[in-house]
Amino acid sequence: MRNGVGVRNAGESGSIVALDKRPVLICFSHLRWDFVFQRPQHLMCRFARSHSVHVWEEPIFVSALIEPHLETRRAASNLTIVTPHLAEGLSEEAVEAQLKRLLDGYHAAQNPQVLWYYTPMMLPFSQQLEADCVVYDCMDELANFRFAPPRLLELESELFERADLVFTGGYSLYEAKKSRHGSAHPFPSSVDIKHFAQARAIPTENTVPTFGFYGVLDERFDIDLLAAIAEARPDYRFIMVGPIVKISPDELPKRDNIFYPGPAAYEDLPGLLAEWDVALMPFAINEATKFISPTKTPEYLAAGKPVVSTPIRDVVRHYGRLEGVKIAATPEEFVQGCDEALALIRSDGEWLAEVDQALSSMSWDITQARMAGLIARVVEDSPASVEAVA
Structure with a gap:
């Protein structure tokens, strides 16, 4: 197990993030944590009460970078933001290969309980990971947005096949997606x-x-x-x-x-x-x-x-x-x-x-608790859980 390989803690170059005994949730997000505080932040902060949450951001491309690496920082208790740093000018294949290597060397990827996706575009370098539960939280129809990646729809189909649960950011989106997955659930915007x-x-x-x-x-x-x-x-x-x-x-x-x-x-x-x-x-x-x-x-x-x-x-x-x-x-x-x-x-x-x-019934606490309940059912039925009970 290569704990900490290629991982730097921002402000403490070279240090290794400490492991904890909580179940691990890795969230793959196309939205940077510090961009706008919205659905991913509300939910991941609440999941951090029970899980060790690691939010994997899109890479930052740096000119004249010698070696790809991860920078991590604590956003809150039990919540770590992980940001890959890669060299500019890489091909798409090289980017995915380097991200896969960095992810495979990241300690949280050794035994995650939950893999949580906000974008299908992060599936190619993470699909080798096993987890008790894979969640696709489809908060927007990203394919309809300006500058959407050409592969997005193809990878979304693959993510539907991989996911145990599909959550949607609203009822209209749920109606558009529910026929594509047997366990789709609408979770419209909530509020603090x-x-x-x-x-x-x-x-x-x-x-x-x-x-x-x-x-x-x-x-x-x-x-x-x-x-x-x-x-x-x-x-x-x-x-x-x-x-x-x-x-x-x-x-x-x-x-x-x-x-x-x-x-x-x-x-x-x-x-x-x-x-x-x-x-x-x-x-x-x-x-x-x-x-x-x-x-x-x-x-x-x-x-x-x-x-x-x-x-x-x-x-x-x-x-x-x-x-x-x-x-x-x-x-x-x-x-x-x-x-x-x-x-x-x-x-x-x-x-x-x-x-x-x-x-009155639209709090993020209620929404997260309902999501956690659905995840718990999947985890209880997972092969690893069944073997542990046996």
Whole structure:
């Protein structure tokens, strides 16, 4: 067993990460841990209460790198982030070969209980690993996103064959995937209610009606819609928070009443939300948004902010009946929704009782516990478990 081969602990070059006796969960994620705090982070932090969790990120390519290696760091108790560093200019085959060698030498890969995939693209260098349970947590239809890898659909089919469990990030995605696996389960976006409810207790004195969005600004963001509502309501202020990805900053509309402050940390979101009157979800209606179930919907509501959204299928399905959620298909309807939501936030707040009831069973703790229960059943029925009992 080659424990620690090729592994460097960031800040402590050459040291070996200590083994622990908890069952091991290796999570293969295309989303960097420090990018945006969302579904993978919520779930892996909770699984770290019972497992030794190792989140394997996409490689960082470095010029003039002499030897490929892993850098690891502790993100939380029992939760390690693993980042491969490879030389620039490698072929796809060489990348996969080096990643396989690094993974085979990583101590957690010697006896994992759970292999958890967010992307099929990490299957080629990890398919040699055995585990009691393989999970494919399909949080998005990645094949519909801009710049999707050509092999993604082929590898997803292989992952469906390998997986014991398939979780989906929403009901629309579940309906699209359930026929492909015998144990598929919908787990739409959940919320840390206590965290976001802090926004309700923070006093604000907006002199200008303020509308906000936080999230990734990419091909799913309706640029033309934002420009139209900003022009229609020049006396409203629009704050678009988040990283710009896969689109040029020059594509975003520039108006005196639109602001792009950049990304915000998860712990700062309640304070950010407190400064808004209304939360927006101006998503484009396209292939990339066909199956999304935005995490921010319950977060906005937990913060006590009414929401104006384009007709994203899962938003309409789960939240369209709430008084605090306005669904708008055209720029004119969106402007009207903004006006109605602004009036609602200035009302007596009775609409929040309905919101709180809708959110009461949507915590990440509940979602993770249900997932853990399904995994436990698979583990109990695994050959290794049966042999141990015998």
